[in-house]
Amino acid sequence: MSAQPQTSNPPANLGMQVTTFENPMGIDGFEFVEFAAPEPEVLHDLFRRMGFSAVLRHRSRDITVYRQGGVNFLLNADPDSFAADFARAHGPCACGFAIRFRKPAEEVRAKVMENGGETFADDASKAVPAPVVKGIGDCMLYLVDRYGEAGSVYEADYVPVEGADPNPAGFGLTFIDHLTHNLYPGNMQKWSDYYERLFNFREIRYFDIKGAKTGLVSKAMTAPDGIVRIPLNESSDPKSQINEYLDAYKGEGIQHIACFTDDIYETVERMRAQGVEFLDTPDTYFEVIEQRIPDHGEDVARLARNKILIDADPETKTRKLLQIFTQNAIGPIFFEIIQRKGNEGFGEGNFQALFESIERDQMKRGVL
Numbered sequence: 001m002s003a004q005p006q007t008s009n010p011p012a013n014l015g016m017q018v019t020t021f022e023n024p025m026g027i028d029g030f031e032f033v034e035f036a037a038p039e040p041e042v043l044h045d046l047f048r049r050m051g052f053s054a055v056l057r058h059r060s061r062d063i064t065v066y067r068q069g070g071v072n073f074l075l076n077a078d079p080d081s082f083a084a085d086f087a088r089a090h091g092p093c094a095c096g097f098a099i100r101f102r103k104p105a106e107e108v109r110a111k112v113m114e115n116g117g118e119t120f121a122d123d124a125s126k127a128v129p130a131p132v133v134k135g136i137g138d139c140m141l142y143l144v145d146r147y148g149e150a151g152s153v154y155e156a157d158y159v160p161v162e163g164a165d166p167n168p169a170g171f172g173l174t175f176i177d178h179l180t181h182n183l184y185p186g187n188m189q190k191w192s193d194y195y196e197r198l199f200n201f202r203e204i205r206y207f208d209i210k211g212a213k214t215g216l217v218s219k220a221m222t223a224p225d226g227i228v229r230i231p232l233n234e235s236s237d238p239k240s241q242i243n244e245y246l247d248a249y250k251g252e253g254i255q256h257i258a259c260f261t262d263d264i265y266e267t268v269e270r271m272r273a274q275g276v277e278f279l280d281t282p283d284t285y286f287e288v289i290e291q292r293i294p295d296h297g298e299d300v301a302r303l304a305r306n307k308i309l310i311d312a313d314p315e316t317k318t319r320k321l322l323q324i325f326t327q328n329a330i331g332p333i334f335f336e337i338i339q340r341k342g343n344e345g346f347g348e349g350n351f352q353a354l355f356e357s358i359e360r361d362q363m364k365r366g367v368l
């Protein structure tokens with residue numbers, strides 16, 4: 001944590017300082033993620049169960065903006081669009097996402113192109129009128145400069161859903177915390193360079209995670225605002241979960257979308273009540289929390305009941321985060337709900353803790 005955080009819109013209540021650095025383009029958080037699916041109704045249902053409300057609809061096309069706190073999910077069901085083509089190729093998918101800039105988007109686009117960015121031959125069917133460049137897996141990366149006091153990127157083409165609260169609190173999600181991507185083996189350097197070159201991202205963390213049988217490497221690419229975080233995963237093991245994803249998705253793309261909450265218990269309990277399914281965690285994980293993280297101050301019974309995971313920095317064990325992952329929800333894509341309490345990481349300690357808890361469970365069952 002080197003620098004003071006700059007003022008920026010979404011993380012009003014981040015509960016922490018974030019590491020920031022030179023930000024010539026004025027990167028300022030994620031604006032939205034765009035989704036598509038061969039059967040869009042499934043996604044309408046999913047977003048509602050996660051506490052989102054439809055707040056805006058496109059004037060002439062079948063595109064809906066779902067919102068909860070500062071999180072916007074665009075559901076693009078326009079049958080004649082880039083999104084529909086993307087869904088035909090990948091199945092249910094995250095076909096685009098948007099980063100906000102405090103500089104004019106056209107200026108940013110020109111700079112990105114100068115830095116080696118690529119554009120689409122035809123981007124006429126994009127969901128909002130903002131410049132786009134190619135992201136990982138050829139998804140659309142929108143460059144948005146109309147937000148906050150500058151207005152809204154939806155203004156020109158979208159109308160409010162009748163009777164809807166334009167700023168619903170939903171189940172407490174507040175902003176998009178990170179978008180983790182899965183890459184083909186060997187592509188890590190290419191894509192981390194891409195984000196460094198185009199947007200002045202930095203690699204703030206590197207992990208080499210070894211499970212019992214497979215492993216992966218992960219680079220946490222972070223934008224200068226300290227908020228736009230794009231971790232990249234790669235695995236050379238053909239049986240790894242990363243390569244399973246690549247097979248299922250038929251390409252590189254977003255593995256999970258992490259959304260921040262100020263009260264993870266409340267958020268998860270309300271999602272569970274709506275039938276959102278989360279990854280299970282053995283009870284043995286919760287039995288050793290006190291040993292792993294002394295004086296954590298959390299309600300362990302409530303953590304255990306909801307299967308919420310806790311992690312802390314290895315040095316001081318005082319910078320904590322709480323997190324939980326959903327089951328695969330959109331094809332092989334899943335969601336993470338995260339509450340940071342001074343921790344800028346991604347829950348690395350939980351990989352090892354989960355591995356050990358499964359072993360303890362196996363020992364209890366007499367398997368090991």
Ligand SMILES: [Fe+2]
Nearest residue numbers: 180258336346
């Ligand atoms: Fe994550």
